[in-house]
Amino acid sequence: MKLKTRIFFTFLSLIVVPIIITVIVIGFLSFISIKNTENFYHIDSHGFEIITNPVRYFSRLTDEAYEKLNQVAAIAPEKLMDISYLEEINEQLLKKDSFLLVEKNKFFVFGEENQLWNDQEINSFYNWKEYIILNNGLEKMVYVNHKVLSFIREIKFQYPNNEAGTIYIVTYLSDQIISMRKMLELFMYLMIVILILSVAIITSNLYKSISIPISQIKEATQSIKEGNLDFVVQVKAVKEIEELADDFDELRERLKLQAEEKVKYDSESKELISNISHDLKTPITAVKGYVEGIIDGVADTPEKMEKYIKTIYNKSNEMDRLINELTFYSKIDTNRIPYTFTKLNVESYFNDCIDEVGLDLESKNIELAFFNYAPVKTQIIADAEQLKRVINNIVGNSIKYLDKPKGFINIRIRDDGDFILVEIEDNGKGIGENELPYIFDRFYRTDTSRNSAKGGSGIGLSIVKKIIEDHGGEIWATSKELTGTVMYFKLRKYQEVQMYE
Template sequence: MIVLLVLIMILTDLLLVKWLKRSFLEPVRNLNVAMGKIRDGNLEYVLPTGEDGEIGQMYQNYEDMRLRLKESADEKLENDKHDRELISNIAHDLKTPITSVKGYAEGLLDGVANTPEKQEKYVRTIYNKACDMNNLINELTLYSKIDNNKIPYNFQKINVHDYFGDCVDEIGMDLESRGIQLNYSNLVAQDTIIIADPEQLKRVINNIISNSVKYMDKAHGTIDVRILDEQDSIRVEIEDNGRGIAQRDLPNIFDRFFRADSSRNSAQGGSGIGLSIVKKIIEDHGGYIWATSREGVGTCMHFVLRKYRESA
């Protein structure tokens, strides 16, 4: 009898230990492993759910905590990516005026600007380019202050004639010194207004023109700038007679870091971000942009911006 009683007690003990192990020790051990993963930065480790009671609640708390941490880690990664993109955008756009300043300063130093008029023109261009750089640097300072790094637009009413007239004057001078002819036609009414950020629109035009210059392969280069009337919108076309873009590459040229094979293999440097900036700015203005091109013949960039109407 006693033996039987002892046997029953041992058996109950064993069962109790097993139950304790299964119900408490194992879940606590699992939780410990999971916490260790979090400590080591692994936010992907999921605990099996389906446990009841206190243990189930503990698992659920772990899972909630893991998801919250993962969310903020992902957000941080995304923000870091934005920061890097913005810095590389600005570095990219700073290169253009710096190259011009260098070129014109050299022109002054080695006597290419040999008349007082030319010298004044060169100095004025250096001044304008320095202003562009100053604006970009101000922008960089602004970006760093702004959460989630949206481009801080400064939209205003712009008269299309005045704005593009001034732009073309400035660019024309720059192109002339590189032996490229600039033709300009503006077919919209004198009083046409658009809502745009003048600085950002300038970035768009500069980026497009700098591609036309960079990928020019003709002895007599030309760039045509046309502003067309499309009832509710204006359409800007910038066409060059450069080397053109293969049809298969055309759909990708606005993607970040995309460069056509012919460009990657050529001597011209670049990172393939110019047109992605252009597209973002145009779309942030509520417009759209596309390109047409024929290899060996030339490329045309088209973008459309809505007109401003007093009653609208």
């Protein structure tokens, strides 16, 4: 849920929830109050009639007496002068907390001594100053002496001698109304309490839904500040904060990945420097030894001098190759390999490469053979210099691990649909099955001994893989220990696009 929506529903809840709770509580308390009133007056209320239409409810208490007196007043008013008859009616009314007052020429002639009211209240009734009319009839709720609330029903009539008379049927309501007033006061206090509690609970919930996730993100920030990246930021909150937490966790993942890559890069750089230093030391030592031999006059014949100079030249080339690998490695790491792609004829290009490589192999008693099974005019799009580096690195790797008196390297090119497939096979000592998946990894060396005469920086085949992949091809190897290894790589053919009019 979005924060805007969450806030909207929160404020809506602040209005709706207290109202609903208040209505429920008021309904419950009203029900209890109505039942108490019904039990007190022994008459049922229709729904919430006591509250919604109290005049009608209280009038039903005295309907029987009211109808009877109304008929008598209209037909036989002289009967209203009979005190015993009035007392009989009054006795019936007293059972319903009501009583009878009869007025003649503005003086009470019956009921003045009623025990429900004292003299002061009778006088206040006679001269009431304040009353509330709840309907347009002769039924009134009257405050007597500003304290006692009574329900009054009037019947006006004429005595036989034409004197004005009035019958009052009075229902004493003070206790019940006071009870209802207290209930209303309770309702008011209850509404305030419910409103305060609702606001407190809903506001607290909103605060927690925002503050707790922010605290979790803050703790995560502190952990990153302290260098701890091994945790996961999981937050359940409004949508915006969840998105913020997800972005923060993604940032943490990237920082962790960068930190791991940096550690790995530093480790690889140290290993590379160590490898290069180790591998440079051997040719430098040899060059230094042969130069000292020349200075000391050990090479005292033309044959020895030629041998010493050739050895120094070969060792210098070996150092140059190692330095070139180091330079090229730095370009790989920054993705700044300079490629110059051109169209190359497969047969002529590989023939030139074989001629160049073959010169070095003759002196090492290694036989080199080249077989082209692709069409003569097959062309590829490639960088001639970098592709030559691929061939030299693979062949150099084969030479390094040839362990037989008579070695051979076969280079074959085959047609493979939209690609050409290049195979470089040797009869060296091979690669173990458990090592084969890792030979293209940077710094991986099947022979890890520092005293190994094979040398190597461990990045030759990783360079080969990078160049082939940048050409849109792929590379893999098969090998069998003590038998030899075959390197395979594919290069995409050049295909002219036919233009149709």
